[in-house]
Amino acid sequence: MPDPAITCRGIAKRFGPISALSDFDLDVNEGDFHTILGPSGCGKTTALRIIAGFDQPDSGTVRVGSQLVAGPSLVVPPERRRVGMVFQDFALFPHLDVEANVSYARNIRPGQVTKLLDLVGLSGLERRLPHQLSGGQQQRVALARALAPEPRVVLLDEPFSNLDAALRSRVRDEVKEILIEAGTTALFVTHDQEEALSLSDRLSVMAEGMIVQSDRPVDLYRQPKSPWVASFLGEADFVRAHADGGMAESSLGRFPTSLRGACQLMIRPENVYLVADSEGPGQVISRQFFGHDQLVSIAMAGGETLRARLGPAPDFEAGERVAVKVDEAVVFPL
């Protein structure tokens, strides 16, 4: 078992009549790049703020490493948690230059600031004020500043959403590299699925104030625990099936399951293959062409619709009949 960097147990938090978190559990492993992914308003920012110490939970406990930082009758103030923070708006101190921003923290080891400025590639810009920097540079200053006091964990609240799309993927990679280089555990909050899947070592999906599933991105995508998680993480279509004797039977084939009785199959478009066949059970409804791939919608004989993500080559037309093959599906109870 790797050492835990953050452990949250049973956290609840209300703001007046609104419940932001309820029964929130989270385990972040030392050294991981861990992401909390959830739709708008699910409470992810609140969770981050409670871990940072900006807000207090109504109940439950938070540990950073092995230290209890929030619990019944105990609250460690943010300045004594050694938890770094990178805000969406970067929150650079506007009246301080780059060097003063990065060296702002208490207890920085000598040489650390130079090393970090070097690491984030801002050497030579020490005397610039924040408003004289580009968005990407501001982002890196914020990161260097958070890393300077060598925190046990860095929290990042939607750090890429203020950058324009062209810049975003580059900055994303840079940030990940810097964090790996610094060897710091990172907990990152986003509502962008692609960002979450591509960056994280571990991913926690959050809905309505609680974590619904935590796993490696691949496992989450391929083995979601609920239809909701499946749809939230990517494109998913659902087809009725009947399970018996360890197998779920449907018009699209047989898939292993431990369920019995009526159930449904979750099928992702990239696991669907189409072959032109005038006797086939499916009929092409429409096609969206993207260049490197295409998304073809099909109506099945049973009335269900299914999407297939295919390479650009097969040239299907609306109304054409097709044979359908599915090589992977997840079985959920109905």
Next chain:
Amino acid sequence: MSTAVADRAVLSGPGRRPPLGLVAVATLTVVPLVFPFGFLLWQSMAGGWQAVLPPGRLAELALNTLLLTAIVVVGAVVIGFATAWLTTRTALPGGRVWSTVVALPLVIPSYVLALVLLAGTGRQGILSGVIVAMGGSHIPIPRGLPGAVLALVVSTFPYVHLSLVPALRRVDPALDELARALGAGRLKRLRTVLMAQVGPALRSSALLVGLYTLADFGAVSLLGYDTFTRAIFLQYAGRIDRRPATLLAAALVLMALAVIGLERSTRPPRGERRGRVVRPPTPHQLSSSQRLAAVTFLALLVTISVGVPVAVLGAWWVRGTAAGRETVAVWSEMGRSIWVSIGAALLVAAIAIPIAVLVIRYRSRLGTILEATAWTVSALPHLTVGLATLLVGVTFALPLYQTLPLLFVAYVTMFLPQALGPTEAALREVSPNLEEVSRSLGQSPFETFRRITMPLIGKGVLIGAGLVFLTTMKELPATLLLRPTEFETLAVRIWSTTSEGFYTRAAFASLVLIMISAVPMHFLVSRDLRNA
């Protein structure tokens, strides 16, 4: 991004508790400002008031005060609306400069205007001299109502001007065009379209002028118009029994509270005032004769309200010096005025900070109550602030009677909102994320305040302090009642020499006062108009 916004909206609502120390400090600074008024009202209740003060006398004072207030409000609103309209909605030569110049009378306190009237008219008056030289007869001294009206209209119309200029600039031309397209006539458009948009600012500034007039002490007392403030001071100064003065002051406080309440209730909700105009209104094209008339009006107004007063004061000074009279011995008064004002500015600015933090950072209900309280007591007549503070001092803290600390309590009472406004505005501009990041970097709340918050709100605090400095320099009635014996400021000196008829000395002191307050006033007024 929407997530963060939604979460923030939840977070900044009620539920985040401010630290106890902050609450305690803010509360402890505001309570002493309200207590004196409570005590004043309570004291006035004790014992039958009819025995102390005949109801007929009370009615007479109320009538005089209301008459003056009504006339001044009408005069100031008419002139202020005219200047605001001319400087914002027409293309005048000189453009926006007029807008600033018209506000200049703000540097002349009402008691100095009273001095100008007294020193300019009558047999020895400078203006009389000019008229006589041109073959006329001397101007009679406008004592009583006419003089008070003149002095107060001149000193209040700039307030109307300053509050209407932004309102007029925000008027959306699209609405007027729409009304015209629908066939509304000029008068109907003026009534429905313009008034709907400017009406709230107009009403609120009219009530502020009313409040100012109710509260004025300097002009009415020097010109001998019998209002509440004059009667209160005469009762206070002339008698050992303080009850008549207390009673009159209580009545005046209640009247002022009524006007304040009326002003609050007619004030437009905050969101409405923030309307954004897509394009500026097209200025009205004036014919050349209209333009000439407009410029003449503005020039004449500025001449009467600023030029003539300064000229009269200057002439008295020159004449007195020529006659070998001692005229310039006001340096020690000036020094006192300046350091007392700096002291008040620093004190008030410092006290405003915790309250601003409570209101802006924690959206604390207590903070809002403290803030509203500070605004209310500051709007009460300064003479009653002085009297109430004095009453409390004499009753509960006799050693403080006639000492500077008691005077500073009164200054805080009167001027706290002036520092509160800019401080809150500055704090609103500082993202709470900055403070949180600082905490997460290991800095204590105090270090965070010292290194992040304070440097970022410094300018706002300074502007607030500047405003307090300015108004403390001019403050008369409370200083008059609370100052230590022999402690004469410029304002007190001007008032006492004027009431004794030593116009030459008063004139020079007034010129110095105008000069000192002109500098920060210019800065602040041009900022106000720019921000509009």
